[in-house]
Amino acid sequence: MAKKKSLTLTAISGSQGLYRRRALDEAIKLQKNAGWRIEHVDGSSKDELLSAMSQGGIMFEDNQVLVVVSNPEKADLKLLQEQLDDGEDGIVLLLHYEGDPKGNTKFGKWLKALGSKLHRNFPAPPDNRPWEAEPLAIDFCVAEAKRLGQVLPGSLAKAIVTRCGTDFGVLSFELLKMCTLAGLDGVTELTPQQIKPVMAPLMEATLTPITEALSVKSGVGLSRALDRVKATHKGDPTMSVCGWVGSMALRWLGAVELRGKNPDEAADLLREHPWFFKNKLLPQVRYWKREEVVRLLKVIGESQRGVLSGHVAPWTGLTARLLAICG
Numbered sequence: 013m014a015k016k017k018s019l020t021l022t023a024i025s026g027s028q029g030l031y032r033r034r035a036l037d038e039a040i041k042l043q044k045n046a047g048w049r050i051e052h053v054d055g056s057s058k059d060e061l062l063s064a065m066s067q068g069g070i071m072f073e074d075n076q077v078l079v080v081v082s083n084p085e086k087a088d089l090k091l092l093q094e095q096l097d098d099g100e101d102g103i104v105l106l107l108h109y110e111g112d113p114k115g116n117t118k119f120g121k122w123l124k125a126l127g128s129k130l131h132r133n134f135p136a137p138p139d140n141r142p143w144e145a146e147p148l149a150i151d152f153c154v155a156e157a158k159r160l161g162q163v164l165p166g167s168l169a170k171a172i173v174t175r176c177g178t179d180f181g182v183l184s185f186e187l188l189k190m191c192t193l194a195g196l197d198g199v200t201e202l203t204p205q206q207i208k209p210v211m212a213p214l215m216e217a218t219l220t221p222i223t224e225a226l227s228v229k230s231g232v233g234l235s236r237a238l239d240r241v242k243a244t245h246k247g248d249p250t251m252s253v254c255g256w257v258g259s260m261a262l263r264w265l266g267a268v269e270l271r272g273k274n275p276d277e278a279a280d281l282l283r284e285h286p287w288f289f290k291n292k293l294l295p296q297v298r299y300w301k302r303e304e305v306v307r308l309l310k311v312i313g314e315s316q317r318g319v320l321s322g323h324v325a326p327w328t329g330l331t332a333r334l335l336a337i338c339g
Contacts, residue, residue: 020099023123025109026134030180035132036108043078051079055087065103076102084109085119149178156184160191163201219256227296231338238331250319250326258312265305267293308337
């Protein structure tokens with residue numbers, strides 16, 4: 013009877029970052045607990061990859077090695093195929109690709125051809141079908157709570173997604189806090205009592221209306237949004253608002269710089285989802301010029317420096333500067 017071929021190469025990919033990273037961590041932990049040595053290399057360096065693959069054998073007591081390869085799309089494809097076909101026992105390449113394989117590239121076609129036994133992919137909802145994200149996120153919340161030992165009703169899961177968004181990483185972090193509170197309360201089913209303390213900043217006041225008002229330069233809308241944040245925020249909200257607006261302003265600057273280009277190409281350059289770039293960022297910068305976005309970023313910087321230098325009324329200063337930009 014022919015000897016069963018040992019595993020020599022496997023791959024993990026997917027744009028759903030949380031699941032992908034968990035699968036990677038589990039694979040590394042499993043092999044490490046089994047006594048394997050773990051090597052991390054960059055696939056773009058052929059010498060580094062070859063060196064890691066040659067560290068098994070009788071010269072090492074722990075001659076079983078798992079080589080975790082980042083940027084595998086930049087690796088020598090011929091070398092990867094040779095490892096897959098004729099790799100030595102005890103040396104396994106684990107390819108970690110951060111995203112979904114692109115079927116129009118040699119590496120993407122090769123990765124997909126590995127099949128589900130060697131390649132695990134964790135895709136996010138397609139960019140052109142964003143409406144699929146919310147139900148998937150709700151299901152994730154319920155499953156994540158169960159993983160953490162808690163029951164989460166679907167209605168509460170939907171409320172969490174509405175306030176926190178559909179990013180699994182953010183949702184996982186928020187649920188960890190909620191389930192920890194539930195454990196301290198001695199309950200096994202999440203209720204508003206555990207959710208409200210965690211969600212309070214998001215449930216009482218969202219920062220989104222601020223950038224929405226800014227995007228259309230509405231002084232009235234901005235004033236109302238800022239007043240709402242101030243009324244519901246514990247302490248001075250200047251740094252929170254600066255962080256939110258500053259982050260969005262940086263994305264606006266990129267969108268303004270590239271809005272004359274092909275939207276798909278511009279989104280790729282900015283590392284944005286094409287759907288988000290075309291349907292969110294471009295409409296938001298419709299009324300903005302480059303120098304105005306730069307001015308907004310300067311306002312944020314000045315307000316942050318005011319807080320750090322002990323300004324007596326940083327919130328008043330931020331409010332005045334932002335309203336001045338709206339004209």
